[in-house]
Amino acid sequence: MKLYAFPATPNNRKVVAFIRHYDLSVEIHIVSFKNQEQRKPEFLQINPMGKVPALVDGEHYLWESNAILTYLACRFPACAALPKDTWGRADADRWLHWQSAHLTPLMGGLKTGTETAANLEPLLRVLDSQLAKREFILGELSLCDFAIAPYLLTKLGSKLDYTGYPQLADWRVRMAKLKGFAETELRNTTN
Numbered sequence: 001m002k003l004y005a006f007p008a009t010p011n012n013r014k015v016v017a018f019i020r021h022y023d024l025s026v027e028i029h030i031v032s033f034k035n036q037e038q039r040k041p042e043f044l045q046i047n048p049m050g051k052v053p054a055l056v057d058g059e060h061y062l063w064e065s066n067a068i069l070t071y072l073a074c075r076f077p078a079c080a081a082l083p084k085d086t087w088g089r090a091d092a093d094r095w096l097h098w099q100s101a102h103l104t105p106l107m108g109g110l111k112t113g114t115e116t117a118a119n120l121e122p123l124l125r126v127l128d129s130q131l132a133k134r135e136f137i138l139g140e141l142s143l144c145d146f147a148i149a150p151y152l153l154t155k156l157g158s159k160l161d162y163t164g165y166p167q168l169a170d171w172r173v174r175m176a177k178l179k180g181f182a183e184t185e186l187r188n189t190t191n
Ligand SMILES: N[C@@H](CCC(=O)N[C@@H](CS)C(=O)NCC(=O)O)C(=O)O
Pocket: 006, 009, 010, 011, 012, 038, 050, 051, 052, 053, 063, 064, 065, 066
């Protein structure tokens, strides 16, 4: 199994951190953005969107970071990173969609200046209250924590004011110390 990635972005870091955290036997190939490797015909066969992360498992090509996380969690059930019961699966899906539909667009807008930190407050509040009685988003560590944390661990995410969100602040620290994230620590990245 091979992951094509560019680790210094949250979409990629979530998958690389997951692989490293659980020591999964997945080869990681760093795609060179400098050489526009993601636009080369060979890579477009793997992901016609020309984006990373992308996973190759035998004849299967999978892209979209949350789909990759879900696949890895199912493929390596010993990780216990995805609930098996119907409700637990729906709960996990909820947070994965929340990340891609709400958190990431807002963080992206914050980076480009089309959004304000004030607009992010309701999301931080929701996450903080979810973490009020739980150590991790679903209670136990799961793929949801890997999906969401990297956006708040960026330089931009680190500049946000978490004083009103103590549970979220503590979770951020817990996530940063987790093996997978400690091993994929970001340096000198503006993402
Ligand atoms: N929704 C996708 C986003 C993937 C994505 O935007 N990847 C960026 C890096 S974070 C990329 O490969 N950009 C290269 C390009 O667009 O040329 C996911 O979650 O995997």
